[in-house]
Amino acid sequence: MSAIFRRRARLLHPDKCRAEGAREAFDRLNAAHRELSTAHGLARAAERWAAEADVAVRGAATMADGMRGQAARRAEAVAAVGDDVAGAVREQMERRRAKRKGAGEGGGSYSERRRRRLAEEGGGGGAPGGASGAGGPGAGIPAALAERLRQRGLDVG
Numbered sequence: 262m263s264a265i266f267r268r269r270a271r272l273l274h275p276d277k278c279r280a281e282g283a284r285e286a287f288d289r290l291n292a293a294h295r296e297l298s299t300a301h302g303l304a305r306a307a308e309r310w311a312a313e314a315d316v317a318v319r320g321a322a323t324m325a326d327g328m329r330g331q332a333a334r335r336a337e338a339v340a341a342v343g344d345d346v347a348g349a350v351r352e353q354m355e356r357r358r359a360k361r362k363g364a365g366e367g368g369g370s371y372s373e374r375r376r377r378r379l380a381e382e383g384g385g386g387g388a389p390g391g392a393s394g395a396g397g398p399g400a401g402i403p404a405a406l407a408e409r410l411r412q413r414g415l416d417v418g
Contacts, residue, residue, distance in 0.1 A: 266294045379403055 273287040296302035383404040407417045
């Protein structure tokens with residue numbers, strides 16, 4: 262402890278340090294060193310530090326209790342929002358499912374709906390999605406598209 266005091270005293274000594282308040286800081290350092298150099302002074306300082314530490318620990322415990330309560334309230338709020346979001350997603354999925362089934366399309370997979378749509382457009386009932394059905398150059402092109410291409414002078418087979 263004396264070595265620490267000497268290092269600090271060299272830094273704060275009024276002959277070495279010209280800063281304002283250097284004299285007061287040096288005097289406080291000397292007073293602290295005198296008090297802590299005696300057994301009685303060290304015991305008093307230890308009691309004071311223990312009391313301050315006890316107050317700090319009690320304050321930290323109180324703050325921790327408050328934070329635990331705050332964390333619990335936040336967790337409940339997040340859970341409630343999560344339930345609301347999950348419910349909204351479920352409702353949206355149900356609406357979409359009902360829309361697909363209730364639209365007169367009969368539902369089904371994407372490829373089934375596509376085949377039905379192409380058949381309704383006049384794509385024929387032959388090869389899936391094909392207007393020609395024979396696998397020639399125009400195979401796989403819907404009839405309506407093939408007709409538009411022919412009108413523009415393109416040969417689609």
